[in-house]
Amino acid sequence: MIDFSLSTEQQALVEKARDFTKTFVSPVAAKHDRSGEFPHEVAKEFFKAGLMNPHIPKEFGGHGRTVLDHLLVMEEISVGCTGIGTAIDANSLSQTPVIVAGNDAQKKEFLGPMTEECMFSAYAVTEPEAGSDVARVKTTATKHGDDYVINGVKWWITGGSVASWYFVLAKVDTKPTGFLVPADTSGIIRGAKEHNLGQHCSNTVRVTFEDVKVPSKYRVGEEGDGFRIAMDTFAHTRPGIAIGATGLARAALNLSLEYAKRRRTFDKKLISNQGISFKLAEMITKIDAARLLAHKSAWLVDNGKDNNREAAEAKWYASDVAMEAAVQAAQILGGYGFTNEMPVEKLIRDAKIYQIYEGATEIQKMVIVAKLMRLREV
Numbered sequence: 176m177i178d179f180s181l182s183t184e185q186q187a188l189v190e191k192a193r194d195f196t197k198t199f200v201s202p203v204a205a206k207h208d209r210s211g212e213f214p215h216e217v218a219k220e221f222f223k224a225g226l227m228n229p230h231i232p233k234e235f236g237g238h239g240r241t242v243l244d245h246l247l248v249m250e251e252i253s254v255g256c257t258g259i260g261t262a263i264d265a266n267s268l269s270q271t272p273v274i275v276a277g278n279d280a281q282k283k284e285f286l287g288p289m290t291e292e293c294m295f296s297a298y299a300v301t302e303p304e305a306g307s308d309v310a311r312v313k314t315t316a317t318k319h320g321d322d323y324v325i326n327g328v329k330w331w332i333t334g335g336s337v338a339s340w341y342f343v344l345a346k347v348d349t350k351p352t353g354f355l356v357p358a359d360t361s362g363i364i365r366g367a368k369e370h371n372l373g374q375h376c377s378n379t380v381r382v383t384f385e386d387v388k389v390p391s392k393y394r395v396g397e398e399g400d401g402f403r404i405a406m407d408t409f410a411h412t413r414p415g416i417a418i419g420a421t422g423l424a425r426a427a428l429n430l431s432l433e434y435a436k437r438r439r440t441f442d443k444k445l446i447s448n449q450g451i452s453f454k455l456a457e458m459i460t461k462i463d464a465a466r467l468l469a470h471k472s473a474w475l476v477d478n479g480k481d482n483n484r485e486a487a488e489a490k491w492y493a494s495d496v497a498m499e500a501a502v503q504a505a506q507i508l509g510g511y512g513f514t515n516e517m518p519v520e521k522l523i524r525d526a527k528i529y530q531i532y533e534g535a536t537e538i539q540k541m542v543i544v545a546k547l548m549r550l551r552e553v
């Protein structure tokens with residue numbers, strides 16, 4: 176059976192997220208883009224509204240929401256501002272390894288407090304010489320009695336300087352292994368905030384680990400499980416990246432539609448020209464397609480099915496749709512598309528990261544091809 180309708184609860188969630196965006200996100204989007212200041216106030220409201228940390232299981236005090244339900248929320252937030260969206264939702268990425276592979280004691284200790292107050296955590300995997308090729312991480316975790324001692328540099332870590340704890344991928348001998356590391360552990364050095372092209376208020380920093388002692392009980396899974404855990408995490412989070420990009424594309428379409436209906440050139444409205452209206456038709460069609468891919472990949476993982484190919488399809492396709500929609504919006508708005516009087520230039524800057532983080536476009540295509548290679552026909 177195929178049924179594309181939302182349940183009453185899901186519809187209510189969409190409306191709640193839409194209201195939240197109108198009240199708390201859109202009004203401060205330009206301010207945070209200019210200042211780069213972390214949106215602490217928005218995050219506190221997001222937490223109060225019960226929209227933060229969606230996936231923490233109910234038995235640990237969380238909302239226990241599905242990936243699909245989370246997508247419904249994040250599409251709306253992303254229409255308002257994807258920089259704020261990334262900043263206030265980065266917990267979803269770092270919490271997922273604990274949810275999919277942590278034991279009950281780890282869930283209680285690391286996730287439990289996050290259901291009581293607005294706190295942050297970060298996913299520390301990428302290194303100067305290991306981004307796409309995660310297995311090349313050089314950070315080491317050396318066993319000393321019942322502890323591990325972690326040494327290495329992680330960079331471009333979202334939420335790295337506001338996090339209370341990190342999920343860290345380090346090698347025990349040659350085995351990539353996941354660890355939960357409280358941020359106040361001695362030997363952790365947080366770098367300065369990076370000046371990124373877009374999503375300015377999202378906090379991206381380098382985090383250095385110098386002889387950081389971590390008890391064995393904070394190891395996630397077994398030694399050598401780290402790569403699998405990192406990949407399982409992406410299966411849950413890439414649909415969310417895809418929906419963030421879809422929300423951004425919607426924002427680009429909204430601005431384009433409003434302007435094309437209002438602006439007059441050569442005695443008629445801009446939208447009366449097929450050269451412009453066809454751009455709008457293409458935008459909405461691609462937005463619909465991106466959303467469907469994202470929803471399907473979320474539905475698959477929510478139902479315990481392998482979604483690696485579908486999540487990769489959704490992530491690369493929606494990222495390209497966002498980038499294209501933002502650039503087309505600038506064309507439709509003419510000069511206004513280029514100046515910062517209108518938010519289209521921000522959309523172009525914000526869109527670019529979707530083609531890079533959580534696996535760049537090329538990596539998504541590699542995942543898709545790897546699955547195709549195992550098939551005789553499709």
Ligand SMILES: Cc1cc2nc3c(=O)[nH]c(=O)nc-3n(C[C@H](O)[C@H](O)[C@H](O)COP(=O)(O)OP(=O)(O)OC[C@H]3O[C@@H](n4cnc5c(N)ncnc54)[C@H](O)[C@@H]3O)c2cc1C
Pocket residue numbers: 297298299300301304305306307308330331332333334371379528531532533534535536537538
């Ligand atoms: C703003 C921001 C936030 C981030 N947040 C986090 C975070 O919270 N946690 C975290 O761990 N990481 C984070 N990252 C890191 C991000 O996931 C990596 O930047 C990304 O995975 C790409 O890795 P790389 O930069 O090392 O590029 P590289 O791996 O060096 O790749 C460079 C380019 O080559 C392409 N490429 C690589 N290999 C191949 C190949 N075999 N075939 C074809 N093309 C290839 C890539 O697709 C890319 O376009 C963040 C990055 C940024 C910029």
